[in-house]
Amino acid sequence: MPLIRPKAAGAPASSPDPRTAPDVAALKAALQHGTPDARRAAARALAGVPEAAGLLAAALAGEEDIRVREAIFTGLAGLGTGECADLLLALLRSPDAGLRGGALDALAAMPARLPARLPALLRDDDPDVRLLACGLARVLASDEATALMCAVLEREAEPNVCAAAVDVLAELGEPQALPVLARCAARPGAPAFLVFATGIAMRRIRAASDRAGEAGA
Amino acid sequence: MAEAEPIRSGRRVLVIDDASLVRLYYRQLLEDDGFVVEEALNGLEALEALLVGPFDLLIVDVNMPRMDGLTFLRTLRRLTSAAAAIPALVTSTEAAAQDREAARAAGANFYLVKPLEPEVLTLHARLMCGVPA
Amino acid sequence: MNEDEFRRLCDFIYRRTGMVFTEARRYYVERRVTERRSATNTASFAAYFARLRRDLDGEVEQFINAFTVNETYFFREEHQLRCLSGDLLARRIEARPAGRPLRIWSVPCSTGEEPYSIAIWLLENWPMVDAFEIEIVGSDIDTRVIEAARAGHFGRRALMRLSEPLIAKYFEPEGPESWRIIAELRNSIDFTTVNLVDAAGMRAHGVFDVIFCRNVLIYFDDASRRIAAENLYDNLMPGGFLCLGHSESMSRISPLFDVCRYADAIVYQRPREPRHG
Ligand SMILES: C[S@@+](CC[C@H](N)C(=O)[O-])C[C@H]1O[C@@H](n2cnc3c(N)ncnc32)[C@H](O)[C@@H]1O
Numbered sequence: 001m002p003l004i005r006p007k008a009a010g011a012p013a014s015s016p017d018p019r020t021a022p023d024v025a026a027l028k029a030a031l032q033h034g035t036p037d038a039r040r041a042a043a044r045a046l047a048g049v050p051e052a053a054g055l056l057a058a059a060l061a062g063e064e065d066i067r068v069r070e071a072i073f074t075g076l077a078g079l080g081t082g083e084c085a086d087l088l089l090a091l092l093r094s095p096d097a098g099l100r101g102g103a104l105d106a107l108a109a110m111p112a113r114l115p116a117r118l119p120a121l122l123r124d125d126d127p128d129v130r131l132l133a134c135g136l137a138r139v140l141a142s143d144e145a146t147a148l149m150c151a152v153l154e155r156e157a158e159p160n161v162c163a164a165a166v167d168v169l170a171e172l173g174e175p176q177a178l179p180v181l182a183r184c185a186a187r188p189g190a191p192a193f194l195v196f197a198t199g200i201a202m203r204r205i206r207a208a209s210d211r212a213g214e215a216g217a
Numbered sequence: 218m219a220e221a222e223p224i225r226s227g228r229r230v231l232v233i234d235d236a237s238l239v240r241l242y243y244r245q246l247l248e249d250d251g252f253v254v255e256e257a258l259n260g261l262e263a264l265e266a267l268l269v270g271p272f273d274l275l276i277v278d279v280n281m282p283r284m285d286g287l288t289f290l291r292t293l294r295r296l297t298s299a300a301a302a303i304p305a306l307v308t309s310t311e312a313a314a315q316d317r318e319a320a321r322a323a324g325a326n327f328y329l330v331k332p333l334e335p336e337v338l339t340l341h342a343r344l345m346c347g348v349p350a
Numbered sequence: 351m352n353e354d355e356f357r358r359l360c361d362f363i364y365r366r367t368g369m370v371f372t373e374a375r376r377y378y379v380e381r382r383v384t385e386r387r388s389a390t391n392t393a394s395f396a397a398y399f400a401r402l403r404r405d406l407d408g409e410v411e412q413f414i415n416a417f418t419v420n421e422t423y424f425f426r427e428e429h430q431l432r433c434l435s436g437d438l439l440a441r442r443i444e445a446r447p448a449g450r451p452l453r454i455w456s457v458p459c460s461t462g463e464e465p466y467s468i469a470i471w472l473l474e475n476w477p478m479v480d481a482f483e484i485e486i487v488g489s490d491i492d493t494r495v496i497e498a499a500r501a502g503h504f505g506r507r508a509l510m511r512l513s514e515p516l517i518a519k520y521f522e523p524e525g526p527e528s529w530r531i532i533a534e535l536r537n538s539i540d541f542t543t544v545n546l547v548d549a550a551g552m553r554a555h556g557v558f559d560v561i562f563c564r565n566v567l568i569y570f571d572d573a574s575r576r577i578a579a580e581n582l583y584d585n586l587m588p589g590g591f592l593c594l595g596h597s598e599s600m601s602r603i604s605p606l607f608d609v610c611r612y613a614d615a616i617v618y619q620r621p622r623e624p625r626h627g
Contacts, residue, residue, distance in 0.1 A: 044549065044580065044584075066288065066605055070580070070604060071580060074577060074579075077573050077576060078573060078576075078577055080573070097280060097285040097287045097319075098287070098288050101282055105282045105283060105572075108282070109573040110573065131280075131310055132280065135235075160332060163236070163238070163331075163332060164236070166238065167237060167238050170237065170238055170361075171237070171358065171362070171365075172361075172362070191332040192332070192335055193331070193332035194332060196242050197238040200238055201238070204354040204355075204358045207358060208354075208355065208358050208396050208399050209396055237357070237361055241357075256372075258364075258370075258602075260605075261600070261605055262599070262601040265599065265616065268610075268611040268616070269611065283602065283605055284605050288605075
């Protein structure tokens, strides 16, 4: 079997990279003006530099290549600082659906930063922001998420925001959400979809909890 | 309102939405109206589904993880396969003129604002699939 | 398990692991849940679901294991090997510089069944195998499995998918239920340790034509999955292919790759060109 040969000079793969401090200025220039490959490489290198978070986020606005965007979002999620979370939250207001989605994904990957920020976001003036914020509640523990989503349902007028909260409750809601869902469905003029969604959510919550006490789990 | 005559058109619809209750709602309405429904949770999954099945209509949400609806549509319209020509109905929570325009520019054929009343969904699905409404 | 229980479980599993189960696989999911319920002595679905959600005693990992058969064996997911020899390698040799070897990476390779399978499969099934130099690397984070892979001792279960002639050709019997893979194959595969989320360690392995990354990303959290996807992208040549496990999909992880459908498998490809959104 001469055809499959051992790797020539097999570099010990686990040997740590002799890491030199990255040249942030050069990386910044590459991030802004390089080819797509160079921009992506720069984004990946800057992902190890906490101070570069602002630089990375700023580069997103003008960035068209989805692979460079992805590297930046992954980098911000990996850094995971409060600053990164705030930079990402600002993008939820972007007119670009790609940036909103990328920011949401990155935020969902840094659950530790969300509990402190979600309550304010769920009360934002912009219903589009409130709606996106509901989805982020999924990364919280189910009792916390249930409480937040119930509060949304109790005060929210915008049916699409309610629907987003109901979708979260259908997935992880706890029994205390049942009366809140029932009230939401009974609102005068509730759209057909909301009535449908609350009905399913209530059934699923019951399915997951009816006999939960039985095994003492 | 008069019930639309159920026609088992067998037309295939791909529902692309990350909200599981939206997918279920559309599925039930469309299946009751004679469509065959498949689901994808984001734009990337939709591209994967399009490799496997032929579809007559795509119903596309805008805000989705991993790949949003508009990026999906731009990618779709650039494909060299027959899938590139499938009509797309965007259903979005955003009602502003600039959101409609962005969807149209990305390749949407029609735009509806959520939440949808049942007959609005089925009527548009029929029209866009060439099934008598 | 009723419809509502099934849907709720599916939502949870999707968020947590990226695995997707459609209605068509309900029976299959149900069997696994029943298995896990009896293993954990849980009386009801709801009680089991509560246990899973709280990840009591590492239940999430146990649950995933019930789906992936956390036991690796020769010629596992043979359709992917068919895809490798039938389609992927042909694409990779189309426009390659003469003299550069084809490089294939099995990461994670666990105790070596996967990279050895690739070698045996190509020797047996790829007509061009004599015309190219092929380099196969197997890597894993766990140094013990890498030691075992290098040593190459296997039991009956690992060999269950191999025919007697193949066993006779590529293995030496060591005992009634034990075989050792022949030295020629042991010496032809490079085994290393690597962590999928360590960019520098991954980069040190160079770039590959095809990477098999099966049944590991489902265990990762969101952040690690994304970093692993970025690393794997960097470890592929433009136009190179990535093969995942059967319940995994890149579509839940990252938009970096293009999805491709071949006769035997769906695989992911690093695009040749950068792409605009
Ligand atoms: C279920 S096995 C999969 C083996 C083989 N690919 C298959 O499908 O049969 C999972 C392997 O992933 C390895 N692993 C876990 N985390 C890893 C990481 N961060 N980097 C590399 N390997 C990892 C484990 O050591 C284990 O051997």
